[in-house]
Amino acid sequence: MFKEERKIRNNRVCIIRKCLKLALPFFVFNTTILFSQSNTESKIKADSIFKLSNKNLKKGNYDAALKNIEESLAIYKIIDNNRGIGNCFRKIAVVFYYQGNYTKALSNFEESTLYYTKSDHKKGIASSYNNIGAIYYYLGNYPKALDFYRKALELQEKLNNKLQIAATTKNIGSIYLELNDYKSAKNHFQEAKNIYIKSQNSKQLIQVLSGLGEMYLRELNYSQALNHLEEALELAISTKEIRREIEVLFKLGELYSDKKEYYKAFKYYKTSLLKSEQSKNLLYKSNSLVAIGTLESKLGKVLTSLKKCEKGLKIAEKLKVISTQQEACECLYNSYKKGNNVNLALQYFEQMHLLRDSLNLKQTSNKMLNMKFEKEMLLDSIANVEKERKLKLAHDKEVQRQEKQRNILLISGVFILVIAGALWSRLNYTKKAKAILQVEKDRSEHLLHNILPEEVADELKEKGFVKAQDFETASILFTDFKSFTATASKLTPQELVEEINECFKAFDGIIEYYGIEKIKTIGDAYMAAGGLPKPDVNAVKKTILAALEMQEFIKERKKKNYSNDKPAFDMRVGIHVGPIVAGIVGVKKFQYDVWGDTVNTASRMESNGAIEKVNISQNTYEIVKDEKDLQFEYRGKINVKGKGKLSMYFVSVY
Known part of the structure; x- marks a missing residue:
């Protein structure tokens, strides 16, 4: 009796198992289809919201653009779309970049490269590298900028992307310009310009014309500088590139300031400041404030000069832009000196020289890195391998020699540090004394020049x-x-x-x-x-x-x-x-x-x-x-x- 019941029950279990085995593939297949359809719909929705952010960004509606990007980012994360996530982080970085918040822009560009790498999106990686280089360039960190431009250029050449190659070539030209290598700068700018003219890319052409204008300005070739900058300004206005327009306006202000046509310089600097404030561009707001304050100081408008340069200094310190900080301190030093406030004049005089020393050190580092970069571009891979082998052998010999001299060098190093400390203390004292004497001398000469021509x-x-x-x-x-x-x-x-x-x-x-x-x-x-x-x-x-x-x-x-x-x-x-x-x-x-x-x-x-x-x-x-x-x-x-x-x-x- 029990044996028969157990047999019937076992048969039922077998039948159920066979049915489940037959139904399971059908169930999995349909679930996969539903999941795939859901992902496709989500991606379409995320793409649509992302495109909306582009429209808001062009209109300058940064808050609305950020909101759109964050919505699309949340969807891309749910469906695990790494390329979409990378696009969102890159676009967030662009928003902060336009607003002059370079710290947040940098971190978001770096985040975008991680997701582009996961999705093997080489074009996106190259674009982010190029943008990271641009941020380091604006912050005055040229070695870092050059390093990222080099990485971007390697990828772009593999992809044969002419427009991106032109953009990075132009950026490298800007670094040569900062290193005062005008011949190399002009070659890079001209190469980029030819590509943009051939492709009729007006927006990118603005930057090249602006770079050439600045180069001619530094060479004191004012007529050529004016021609290129005016052409760049016309293109920036016609294409509604506000940020480029601000840059070109500021450079025109510099041109007329160099020519001592101060009223024209004021006009361009003030327009640059107004548009910087409207577009929340902190870098050029700081630069414009300091430039206007410096001109007002030259014309004897001490109080307004102090206000503008102090405001510009605070923004530059927040952005960590050393060159603008140094110019602001120089402006404040001259203004306080004209106002006969010796203590504050001396304070900003010392701060100005500290910043100037920092800039000089950075420029030396930039030149060294530039030389290294050029060498790497000229040597082929075989020559590099051979050079590295020889360098390694030489290095090994040098290490062996230095091992024998270590004790002597350690003792000498301690002695040198003691002497250097004493010399530094004396030098610092002498420097401060000279600064005080110079302030008094400048004050006396200023009074004499007020009385006599x-x-x-x-x-x-x-x-x-x-x-x-x-x-x-x-x-x-x-x-x-x-x-x-x-x-x-x-x-x-x-x-x-x-x-x-x-x-x-x-x-x-x-x-x-x-x-x-x-x-x-x-x-x-x-x-x-x-x-x-x-x-x-x-x-x-x-x-x-x-x-x-x-x-x-x-x-x-x-x-x-x-x-x-x-x-x-x-x-x-x-x-x-x-x-x-x-x-x-x-x-x-x-x-x-x-x-x-x-x-x-x-x-x-x-x-x-x-x-x-x-x-x-x-x-x-x-x-x-x-x-x-x-x-x-x-x-x-x-x-x-x-x-x-x-x-x-x-x-x-x-």
Whole structure:
């Protein structure tokens, strides 16, 4: 009985097992299909979101782009799509790169190479290597940059990717440029340029034109530099490449700053700063702030210079960009020195030199690595193997020799360290003492140059006296406030001094820009002269332009004061051209002054002028009458005290 039941039960188990065995492959097959379909749908969804991030990135919507990338990254991770994951990390890095956050950009590019390696995506690996090199380049770490560019170039040549080869070749050219090897830089830039022109790739061509522009700028070939940079700017604007536009604007600012055309330099630097802030580009925001601050320091605008350079320094320190930090410290040193703040000037002076030393060490390292890189590119694999073998043999012999001398070298090393420590301590003390003396010397020279023209001051320091000089053609400018006493009576003494000081400070800046020499102020009168102590064929025109700009300032000042219910001055300006004698008077509180009938006539031009006008003499008119950008209004002959009737003209610009 029991045997029969057991037999029936065993038969049932066998039947069930056979059924399961037949059904299992069918079940596994269908599960695989379902899983494959699910992966395909997920990938399509992830790809779609990833493409959306590209659109947001082009529009500058960085937060939205990051959100899209993170969504697609989560899906790629679920379906284990390594290439998609690598793309996401690379795109995240690009977002941070555009925002100037190079630390996060670097870590994400490195992450992308790991996943590209897992998926054997060589093109992606090469792209990430190239981008990592670019980040190290912008951070000033040229050895690291060159190393990654070399890795990228090896992969690109294997893939025969012409455009990527051109991009990396251009990047290597940029490093040669930083190493001041202009010939090699030009060769690399030209090679990349030819590829881009042939492929009609305008966006990449911008970078090459910008690089060539910078190279010509460093060679002081301003016309070629301007041609290339203007062409690059036009392409950047037409292709809406904001980041490239910012770079080119900054380089144009550098060009005009080198040419001492400061107002044009200001224009480009300020536009670069504005666009950097809008696109959150911290590197060029820092560079632009320091550049503007440096120009303002040169023009005597100490307070605004300090604010901009301090702000630029903080950003550069955050980004760890040594070159910008050094320029910011130099700006702060000069500004504090001009403001007579010796302690802070000395502090930034020392910091500036420490950073400069660091840059010099880095440049030496860069040159050594560059030489190594060139050698590796020239030697073939057989020559390299042979060289390594010989080097190894030489190294083994050297190790054996050094083993015998180890004890002697250790003792010598300790002795040298002791001596070096003592020398370093002494050198550091001497360096600080020299820095303090230099600050004081610079301060004294600055004060002397404020009193006398630079050439006259140098002659006085060298000889102890200055010879009087005759000038056949000097343009003398006088200004005077009309109804000064009546206007002054409406102000407190403190307000009066502040108002005159604001006006004369502005006049100082204007004549410095036009290269005119301030002679003196007498009460509310301001006197300046063009064409001395160095003769200048354009001195007369520059004097007129300076006078017109002074009148323009007074008009704007008047509007501002009236809007604040404050009294304001009206001003007359007169100019006359003729011979004068210039020299120093006295031995105490000495002053550079000019004499001659020309001075008296110029004073009469001012007193017989009109408010908001620039009045010039017949002599002055004869010199500038053919200038196309000036226009004249003949006033007739006017009776002048002690001079009789003199012809006069009002002058203005078109």
